[in-house]
Amino acid sequence: DAGVTQSPTHLIKTRGQQVTLRCSPKSGHDTVSWYQQALGQGPQFIFQYYEEEERQRGNFPDRFSGHQFPNYSSELNVNALLLGDSALYLCASSLGDSSDTQYFGPGTRLTVL
């Protein structure tokens, strides 16, 4: 039974660049949520994808966008990177009708220089 996977593990970008992060949900799950975790803080909700549509969104600017594919995997895109975007990006998978019970992937550590 495959757990939640994310790629890449680490990423270094410069200000103004764009980045794409990827997530595959746990086997049997169809919903993917993305979170940003700054150092020393709790995860902050970015958005959630279900049935290939954004179902919920947190307080993040439009520079943050996403996509969900028919196989339920998901991408998080961030444009015009700022230094403050440096963080651990976590995806969490869940089942549509119990989307509050979420299991996290290992995360992608993004550093913006």
Place this chain on the structure above:
Amino acid sequence: GENVEQHPSTLSVQEGDSAVIKCTYSDSASNYFPWYKQELGKRPQLIIDIRSNVGEKKDQRIAVTLNKTAKHFSLHITETQPEDSAVYFCAAPHGSSNTGKLIFGQGTTLQVKP
């Protein structure tokens, strides 16, 4: 807006003692309350959760209690062991269950001294 407050921010206990972490939430519609454990450099791991139709849930050495009237819930760890050392996060959904938008507390760093 939605808010989850977690206390204390750090907690140091002797091995074998109990540890208690408390969270309060603001959204009265919240009805699902998970706890996550995050070891250094690793993913948050769901360790226990409770729904609003029960007041307490126990799983071996960990338990969670819920007081919906006061809008607070607590994590209790008994007979603590060094491997319990980690950062613990509580969370509550924005609105009712199934919205999927979890609001996390600020975290509690638990240190268990051998």
